[in-house]
Amino acid sequence: MAANSNSRVASNHTSKKQKVRRNIHPFTNNTRIKRASKIVKFNDSGEGDHVSDQRSNKENVLTYKSLKSRASDLLKMRETLPVYQHKREIMSYIESNPVTVLIGETGSGKSTQIPQFVLEKLYDTKKHGSIAVTQPRRVAAINLATRVAQEHGCKLGEQVGYSVRFDNTTTTRTRLKYLTDGMLLRELMMNSDLREYSVIVIDEAHERTVLTDLILGFLKSLIQGPRPDLRIIVMSATLQAEKFSEFFNNAPILFVEGRKFDVKQYYLKAPTDDIVDAVIRCCIQINQGEELGDILCFLPGQEEIDKAVTIMEKIAKYVSDEAPVPLIVPYPLYAALPPVQQSLVFAPIKGFKRKVVFSTNIAETSVTISGVKFVVDSGLRKVKVWRHQLGLATLLTVPISQASAMQRSGRAGRESEGKSFRLYCESDYVKLPKQSEPEIARSDVTSPVLMLKRYGVDDLLNWTWFENPGKEAIVMGLQELYELGALDTRGKITKRGQQMALLPLQPHLSSVLIKASEVGCLSQVIDIVSCLSVENLLLNPSPEERDEVNERRLSLCNAGKRYGDLIMLKELFDIYFYELGKSQDASSERNDWCKGLCISIRGFKNVIRVRDQLRVYCKRLFSSISEEDEESKKIGEDGELISKILKCFLTGFIKNTAIGMPDRSYRTVSTGEPISIHPSSMLFMNKSCPGIMYTEYVFTTKGYARNVSRIELSWLQEVVTNAAAVAKQKVSDSK
DNA sequence: GAGCACTGC
Numbered sequence: 001m002a003a004n005s006n007s008r009v010a011s012n013h014t015s016k017k018q019k020v021r022r023n024i025h026p027f028t029n030n031t032r033i034k035r036a037s038k039i040v041k042f043n044d045s046g047e048g049d050h051v052s053d054q055r056s057n058k059e060n061v062l063t064y065k066s067l068k069s070r071a072s073d074l075l076k077m078r079e080t081l082p083v084y085q086h087k088r089e090i091m092s093y094i095e096s097n098p099v100t101v102l103i104g105e106t107g108s109g110k111s112t113q114i115p116q117f118v119l120e121k122l123y124d125t126k127k128h129g130s131i132a133v134t135q136p137r138r139v140a141a142i143n144l145a146t147r148v149a150q151e152h153g154c155k156l157g158e159q160v161g162y163s164v165r166f167d168n169t170t171t172t173r174t175r176l177k178y179l180t181d182g183m184l185l186r187e188l189m190m191n192s193d194l195r196e197y198s199v200i201v202i203d204e205a206h207e208r209t210v211l212t213d214l215i216l217g218f219l220k221s222l223i224q225g226p227r228p229d230l231r232i233i234v235m236s237a238t239l240q241a242e243k244f245s246e247f248f249n250n251a252p253i254l255f256v257e258g259r260k261f262d263v264k265q266y267y268l269k270a271p272t273d274d275i276v277d278a279v280i281r282c283c284i285q286i287n288q289g290e291e292l293g294d295i296l297c298f299l300p301g302q303e304e305i306d307k308a309v310t311i312m313e314k315i316a317k318y319v320s321d322e323a324p325v326p327l328i329v330p331y332p333l334y335a336a337l338p339p340v341q342q343s344l345v346f347a348p349i350k351g352f353k354r355k356v357v358f359s360t361n362i363a364e365t366s367v368t369i370s371g372v373k374f375v376v377d378s379g380l381r382k383v384k385v386w387r388h389q390l391g392l393a394t395l396l397t398v399p400i401s402q403a404s405a406m407q408r409s410g411r412a413g414r415e416s417e418g419k420s421f422r423l424y425c426e427s428d429y430v431k432l433p434k435q436s437e438p439e440i441a442r443s444d445v446t447s448p449v450l451m452l453k454r455y456g457v458d459d460l461l462n463w464t465w466f467e468n469p470g471k472e473a474i475v476m477g478l479q480e481l482y483e484l485g486a487l488d489t490r491g492k493i494t495k496r497g498q499q500m501a502l503l504p505l506q507p508h509l510s511s512v513l514i515k516a517s518e519v520g521c522l523s524q525v526i527d528i529v530s531c532l533s534v535e536n537l538l539l540n541p542s543p544e545e546r547d548e549v550n551e552r553r554l555s556l557c558n559a560g561k562r563y564g565d566l567i568m569l570k571e572l573f574d575i576y577f578y579e580l581g582k583s584q585d586a587s588s589e590r591n592d593w594c595k596g597l598c599i600s601i602r603g604f605k606n607v608i609r610v611r612d613q614l615r616v617y618c619k620r621l622f623s624s625i626s627e628e629d630e631e632s633k634k635i636g637e638d639g640e641l642i643s644k645i646l647k648c649f650l651t652g653f654i655k656n657t658a659i660g661m662p663d664r665s666y667r668t669v670s671t672g673e674p675i676s677i678h679p680s681s682m683l684f685m686n687k688s689c690p691g692i693m694y695t696e697y698v699f700t701t702k703g704y705a706r707n708v709s710r711i712e713l714s715w716l717q718e719v720v721t722n723a724a725a726v727a728k729q730k731v732s733d734s735k
Numbered sequence: 736g737a738g739c740a741c742t743g744c
Contacts, residue, residue: 678737
C-alpha cells in the first residue's frame, strides 16, 4: 500500500545511478569545495517550496504499519544523502560539543536528517527532552515537518510536528518540533530557559534575520547561565561560519557538501547604466544562442520589473518572427502581485516558448521556480534602512553581496547544469561585500529591546548580542518604549510593557490596543490593527484600472474619505465581515467584492485570523472584550467614535504626526521635515487636513506618509498631556 | 502620483 502512495521522492533506480562525491571534515580556510555531479529529486530544506505537500485524504486512513513501511522505503533514499554518509562523524561532534556549527550546501539533507539523527540518539540513550528546529519561514517549517514525519513513519503531531503562527500540530508526544524563529522567541518570552528542549537547532542561520540573531543571543546567555546542558546546532548554507563559531567559544565547524549542478558564470565586459535595458538584451541573446530552458531575472523592484515586462511583451513576437527562436513569454514576480498572477510563473510552459520571469528577491529564498536554466542578475536589490534619529525608513537600491550573487546563480543549477549572466564586471563582483549587512544592523530595534526587557535583561548595551545594533539604536529603542509607557524612568519594564511584549504586534500597535481597552473601543481598534498587520491587503491596481478602483474605494468609504486610511480599513472590514458575511453564498460574494476593489482575498482571510488571535489575547490580558452585539461594533459615520479611535492611535504614533502648512504641504512635528501623503492614501487628494498622523514614514523619491489619518491640532496637546499624566502616575507608583 | 523580502504564545 505504501508503495502505491505516490511518493515524490526519486525512485530506487535513480538513487542507484547516483555518483555523488561527498566530503566531511573539520573546516579549514583552504577547504576546497567539490561540486557534486548528480542531484536527487528531493527538496532538502523545504526552503522556498511554495506549494506545500498536498497530502491526500488517503493518508488519514494509513495504518501504523503502512506508515512504517513507507518510512522504510524512504530510508533507502535518505541513506544516499551526503549527511547520512557521515552520520557517525557528525553525531560524535554533536555529542562531544555544546555547540556545533554545520555548513551544509543545498541538497545535503541537513535540515531533514540531522534532527532525526539527534532524535534517534535521544531514543537510544533514553534521554528526556525534545528537539526544536527553527526556520525563518512558515512554509519551510511546515514542509520539513511533513516530510520528516513521513521519513520517521509517524503522523504529524506524533513524534514529529510543527508550530507556526495560527497552526500548531504538536502534542505532548512530540519530540521533534519544527518551528519558526518567531515562535521560539515567543516561547522564550513565556518560559525563559526552554526547559522542555534538550537540543536546539537553528537552521538557515546565514540569512541573519533579526529574529535568528536574537535567538542566537538568547541561546548563548542560556548556556552560560541556567542551561549549561543545552545542546545547540547552528546550521548555515554559506562558508562564512567563523562568526557563528567564534560567538560560541570557537565551536567546531563541520562542512557537508551538497548536490547541485554546475553553473557557468558570465560577466559584462563594461558596466551598464540602464539595468532594465541590459536585462532585456541579455534575455534576447540567451533566447537566440542557448538551448531551450527558462530564464529567471533578478531586478531590484516592482518598477523595473513592470517596465521590463512591458518592453518584453512588445518585442517578443517581433524577435521570434525574425529568426527561428522560441517565443519569449514574460512574467512579473513580486510580493505585492495578486496571488493569482504570482501562481502563473509556476506553470510549465508548452510549445516552442521560453518563460522569462522578472523577479525581486522573492525568488532568491522564498520561492523556487522549476525549469530555470538561466539566471540573469542585475546585481541590485532594494533594502529598507531604518534611520534612528528620524524615525524614518528609507528604501534604497543597493548592490547585492557575493553570497547573494551566488545564491541567485544557484537558482540556475537546481535541476541540471545552467548558466548565470551577471550584468556587472567580474572586477566589481570581487569588490562586493562577502555578506549582506545583517538586518538587525539596519532595523528599528524597539521590538527586540522590549523582548529583552521582558526577558529581564538590564544592561542591554552589554547583552550577548550576536550582532550588537549599536548604542544609538538601543538608546532610541529604550526612549521609544519609555514614551509608550512600556518602561519606567529607571528603564524597568512596566505592567503595560509586559502586556505589550505578549501581544503579537509591533510595540506601537500594542500600545494603541491597550489604550483602546482603557477607553472602550477595543473591538473596533482590533479590526483596524488586524488590517494593518497584514501586508499587501490592498493591492496595487494596474495603471489602466487604477482610477476606477480608487473611485470605487472612495465611494464605498464615506468616513474614510474624510478621516483617512485607518477608518477606511475599518469600513472595508465592516462590509467584508458583517455585510457580505451574512449571505448564503458569502464566499463567492466576498471574492467578487475583493476583486472589484483590488483587495487581496487571502489578505482578508489573514485579517480574520489575526483578529481572532488578538481577541483571544486581549480577553486574557485585559478581560475586557465582550461578544455581545457585534453589530454595534461597526464604525458607521459616528464622528465621536471615530475621534476616540484616532486618539487611541495617536497615543502610539504621536511621533508620526505632521502639521498642514498654508501652502498645503505638511511638515513633521518632530523634525520639521517636509512630508507628503503617499499617493495610495485616501487623503492624497484631500487638501484640507489641519494635521495628519501616519503609521509609516518612508523615504523613496521623497518623504512619504503611509496609512494616513486626519487629526485636529487640539488632539496633539490632549494626547501629550494625558501621556504626561500617565507617566507621572507611573513614577509615583514605583516609588 | 507610488509599492525589497520575511515573520509572531
